[in-house]
Amino acid sequence: MSYAIEVEQLTKSYENKAALRGIGFKVEAGSCFGLLGPNGAGKSTTMKILSGLLEPDQGKARIFGNDLGTAANEARKQVGYVPQSITLYEKLSAVDNLVFFGEMYGVKGKELKRRIDEVLEQVGLADRAKDAVEKFSGGMKRRVNIAAALLHRPKLIIMDEPTVGIDPQSRNHIFEMIRSLQQSGVTVLYSTHYMEEVESMCDSLAIVDNGQVIAGGSLGEVLDRFGTQAVYLELQDGKAPPALAGYGKAEAKDDGWVLETATPLDALADWAEACKERSLKVKRLEMVRPSLEHVFLTLTGTTLRDN
Amino acid sequence: MIFSIATKEWKLLLKEKGTFFWLLLMPVMFIVLFGTVLGQLGSTPQTLTYIDMDRSSASEALLASLEAKGGYKLEAKDAGTLDDELSRIREGKLSSLLVIPKGFDGALAEGGNSQASVELYSDAASDTVAGLRSTLENVASDYREQRIDDALKSAGANEESRKQALQSPLRIEDKPQNSTEGNTVTQVVPGYTVMFVFFVMISMIRRFVNDKTTGMTARLRTTRMSPLNYLLGMWLAYLGVALVQCAVLLAFGHFAYDVQLGDLTAIAILVFMLALCGTGIGLALSMVVRGENQGMAFVQLITMGGAVLGGLWFPLEYMPKAMQTVSRFIPQYWAQKAFQDIMVRGDHLVGILPSLAVLAAFAVACVAIALLRFRGFMKSAMS
Numbered sequence: 001m002s003y004a005i006e007v008e009q010l011t012k013s014y015e016n017k018a019a020l021r022g023i024g025f026k027v028e029a030g031s032c033f034g035l036l037g038p039n040g041a042g043k044s045t046t047m048k049i050l051s052g053l054l055e056p057d058q059g060k061a062r063i064f065g066n067d068l069g070t071a072a073n074e075a076r077k078q079v080g081y082v083p084q085s086i087t088l089y090e091k092l093s094a095v096d097n098l099v100f101f102g103e104m105y106g107v108k109g110k111e112l113k114r115r116i117d118e119v120l121e122q123v124g125l126a127d128r129a130k131d132a133v134e135k136f137s138g139g140m141k142r143r144v145n146i147a148a149a150l151l152h153r154p155k156l157i158i159m160d161e162p163t164v165g166i167d168p169q170s171r172n173h174i175f176e177m178i179r180s181l182q183q184s185g186v187t188v189l190y191s192t193h194y195m196e197e198v199e200s201m202c203d204s205l206a207i208v209d210n211g212q213v214i215a216g217g218s219l220g221e222v223l224d225r226f227g228t229q230a231v232y233l234e235l236q237d238g239k240a241p242p243a244l245a246g247y248g249k250a251e252a253k254d255d256g257w258v259l260e261t262a263t264p265l266d267a268l269a270d271w272a273e274a275c276k277e278r279s280l281k282v283k284r285l286e287m288v289r290p291s292l293e294h295v296f297l298t299l300t301g302t303t304l305r306d307n
Numbered sequence: 308m309i310f311s312i313a314t315k316e317w318k319l320l321l322k323e324k325g326t327f328f329w330l331l332l333m334p335v336m337f338i339v340l341f342g343t344v345l346g347q348l349g350s351t352p353q354t355l356t357y358i359d360m361d362r363s364s365a366s367e368a369l370l371a372s373l374e375a376k377g378g379y380k381l382e383a384k385d386a387g388t389l390d391d392e393l394s395r396i397r398e399g400k401l402s403s404l405l406v407i408p409k410g411f412d413g414a415l416a417e418g419g420n421s422q423a424s425v426e427l428y429s430d431a432a433s434d435t436v437a438g439l440r441s442t443l444e445n446v447a448s449d450y451r452e453q454r455i456d457d458a459l460k461s462a463g464a465n466e467e468s469r470k471q472a473l474q475s476p477l478r479i480e481d482k483p484q485n486s487t488e489g490n491t492v493t494q495v496v497p498g499y500t501v502m503f504v505f506f507v508m509i510s511m512i513r514r515f516v517n518d519k520t521t522g523m524t525a526r527l528r529t530t531r532m533s534p535l536n537y538l539l540g541m542w543l544a545y546l547g548v549a550l551v552q553c554a555v556l557l558a559f560g561h562f563a564y565d566v567q568l569g570d571l572t573a574i575a576i577l578v579f580m581l582a583l584c585g586t587g588i589g590l591a592l593s594m595v596v597r598g599e600n601q602g603m604a605f606v607q608l609i610t611m612g613g614a615v616l617g618g619l620w621f622p623l624e625y626m627p628k629a630m631q632t633v634s635r636f637i638p639q640y641w642a643q644k645a646f647q648d649i650m651v652r653g654d655h656l657v658g659i660l661p662s663l664a665v666l667a668a669f670a671v672a673c674v675a676i677a678l679l680r681f682r683g684f685m686k687s688a689m690s
Contacts, residue, residue: 014690051529053689073531081529087522089315091322096315103311104530132322 003062004029004156004187005050010059011211012045019045021211022059027189027204029064029155032182034202035191036292042211043191044084047160050189051081063156077106080149084160086141090134094125094144097133098151105152112151119147122180124173139170146174156187163197175201195292207296214299226298227290229264233257233271236281242274256284264288308532312540313547320510320548330510330552334503335559341620342495342564353435355379357405360386363412369425369446370407377442393428402433405443415450496560497646498619500553501639504581505610507549508589512602514541515593515684524688534685538677542590549582569649573656577649580666581642587670587677588638594680613639641665 005027012020020042027033035043048054050061052072061068063075088097095116102112120126123143133141142162149157159178163171178188178201192198198205199219206216215222233241234256241250241257247267250257261267264287275282320326355373359366374381384392384404395401406426414423427443429436452473459469518524527537557574560566568574588609596602614620616630617639623631634640645662648654 048525048689053525053528076529076531079529081526083522083526085522087526089319089523091319092315096318100311100315101530103308104527104532106531 002029002064003027004031004064005033005189006060006062007046007050008060010046010049010056010061012042012049012054012056018211020049020056020059023208023211023213024059025206025213025216027187029187030182030185031203032178032188032190032201034198034205035189035208036193036195036198036205036296037191037208038193041208043208044160045211046208047081047158047189047191051079051158052076053081077152078155080105080152080154080157082146082149082157082159082162084162084164086138086145088133088141088144088148090141091132093130093132094120094136094147095129097144098148101148102151107152115151115153119150122150122177123147137167137170139166139173142166143170143173143177146177150181154186156189157181158189160191161193162190163192163194195296199292205292207292207299209296209300215295222295223290223292226295227292228260228294228298229262229290230258230260230288231264231267231271232284232286232288233259233275233282234284235275236283239280241271242278242280244270244274258288308536309540309543312532312537313544316514316541316544317547319514320544326510329506330503330548331555334499334506334552334556337499337503338495338556338560339563341499342492353377353379353438354382355405355439356382356384356392356401356403357407358384358386358389358392359407360409361407361411365412365415365423366407369411372446372449373405373442376445377439379439379442396428396430399430399432402430402435403439404428405439492560492564492566493647493651494622496557496564496566497650498614498643500556500560501581501617501642501646502610502614502619503556504549504553504585504642505588505613505639506606507545507552507585508592508606508609509603510548511541511545511586511589512593512596512606513599516596516599516602519684519688524685528685528689534681538590538681542586542674545586545589546582549585550578553578553582567650569653570655573649573654573659574646576656577642577645577659577663577666580663580670583670584638584642584666584673587673590677591673591680594677594684613637616640618643638666638669 003026005025007026008024009022010020010024011018011022023042023046025033035046037043045054049056049068050063052068052075055069064078066072066075066078068075089100092100098116098119099112102108102115107115116129117126120129123146125140125143125147128136128140133144136144146159146162162174166174175197178190181188190197190202202219204216204218205222206213207222208214215226217225232253233250234254235241238255241259243249244259244267247259247261247270250259252258259267259271268285268287272282272285275285355377357370359370370381373379389404389406392401392404396404404427406428408424408426411423411425414421425443427436427440429439456469456473459472464472518527524537528534557566557568557578561568592602592605596605616634617637618626618634619639623634623640626634641662645659645666648659648662652658
């Protein structure tokens with residue numbers, strides 16, 4: 001198995017405040033890896049180290065086998081970095097921005113022109129190529145922001161929260177683009193604090209909090225290891241559910257109730273029987289898949305959005 | 308890659324409306340305004356307000372003499388308005404009033420030890436009265452010479468001997484050394500060209516600070532662009548701007564005001580060194596200042612202070628000796644001096660070598676500061 005990214009025991013402090021405390025993970029080549037965590041967890045710092053912007057205080061990081069400490073330039077050639085903030089020259093057109101960034105990545109002449117046409121198609125902005133970026137919506141700007149990192153055909157794309165504050169259409173475009181990149185063998189490192197994005201796109205993930213990885217692996221592994229199975233019951237007229245002997249207490253959620261249990265199938269059957277005995281009208285009764293939000297809450301004691 | 312960065316900057320500057328105004332339109336406006344106003348200072352006649360209470364041929368002759376010698380435009384007022392005119396002087400609305408009292412003609416004709424007087428009422432706060440007083444004294448001197456001549460004639464001296472007696476023992480031989488006559492426009496055109504070259508520092512600081520705060524510098528660092536390429540590319544961009552600016556302003560001065568530029572090769576090299584110096588200082592400031600506001604404060608100090616101390620607005624000879632010494636440490640002084648040397652004194656490249664050397668020294672020193680501070684700048688941009 002080859003790894004696009006190998007991170008070992010990275011530590012980084014800013015003015016005596018620890019941002020990273022021995023973070024470590026591996027990303028398989030060609031996969032989409034999610035870095036999930038609240039603001040201030042250390043995601044951006046990790047990405048900046050992997051992009052060559054920062055040097056760690058301790059630890060090692062390798063990009064396709066190139067040690068960032070000794071072969072940073074080699075590593076940099078294979079990486080396309082999409083920062084969290086939109087860093088474009090807004091007075092210039094999309095094309096002018098891409099010409100500039102392409103040249104900074106070492107792409108020139110006809111190849112650059114060809115690549116610009118391709119990435120503009122890829123991000124769905126071919127018809128707005130000559131418009132000034134300042135006239136674009138936030139989502140369109142983010143798409144150009146991503147396009148600028150693709151011109152040199154990088155093998156690894158590092159995207160730092162690329163969907164913050166954008167419209168659904170642009171978000172879908174970005175998701176489509178990431179899937180397309182994956183299919184062409186590009187590795188994607190994706191940081192976000194939106195669980196549903198990781199759940200829908202990432203093959204594996206690391207949950208980061210307070211500068212450490214508190215859980216990592218494939219999505220299924222993380223959910224199985226840390227997630228709790230449950231049964232969801234919603235009754236008509238919003239009535240309370242019948243208590244079940246041998247199970248814990250059901251917690252209110254949305255319009256119904258959730259009962260966490262290690263034997264969800266049995267709980268589902270018992271609850272159905274209890275409702276039938278009491279002639280309660282059931283609107284919904286189902287097994288609930290563990291969620292990353294619940295995993296995070298279990299691991300840290302806080303919700304992702306509270307942070 | 309350096310040229311790509313410079314090209315990007317030029318594209319940005321062309322899109323920004325303020326660029327044309329600050330770097331080209333405003334200096335042209337300054338040249339037109341000050342060149343026109345100050346250029347006509349000597350040729351516009353000053354008004355001499357007077358009240359002639361005597362209304363004699365003698366008083367008329369006095370007034371005609373003042374008009375001829377001082378180039379004054381005479382404005383007569385009635386005797387009855389004396390109090391009003393004095394009030395105007397006290398209010399600062401009138402700088403001076405000459406009153407020729409009744410009996411002037413008689414006192415003048417009396418001869419002997421008698422003196423005819425005129426009254427000069429003036430605003431002590433006004434600078435223009437000194438010229439009028441000087442002209443009056445000149446006219447009084449003519450009257451004295453005439454009296455002496457009359458006395459000699461009465462004593463029986465012939466015309467030749469009277470002429471010899473009245474001849475001043477002092478003769479002034481005027482020997483101008485320069486081929487081109489200097490005037491207000493030969494001060495203003497190069498002066499404002501030099502001053503506004505340093506305004507390019509505003510654009511430089513804004514761009515470097517903006518790139519840093521928006522994360523652009525950091526993003527570019529993740530590409531193949533080396534930090535040194537970034538610095539050189541940005542410098543090249545603004546060097547180009549300064550060169551174009553100088554070319555436009557000097558060409559404007561030449562075609563609009565017929566300013567003779569002299570040795571064009573020397574002018575071209577001087578313009579290049581001036582641009583290197585101005586943008587070198589801009590580069591150093593961009594690396595040193597903590598934010599745009601701080602940068603703007605420094606720019607104002609360097610451009611405005613440098614303009615005054617460098618003799619860009621008025622000849623240095625008008626300034627105290629101590630300030631003239633300080634000006635030797637100002638790059639604007641050397642740039643203006645070199646322009647004047649070429650345009651007015653007909654110098655060529657060899658003649659302006661000392662000025663070029665000073666400008667080059669400023670450029671080298673500032674670029675060295677920029678390189679020393681560059682690492683810190685990049686570090687703060689990355690975090």
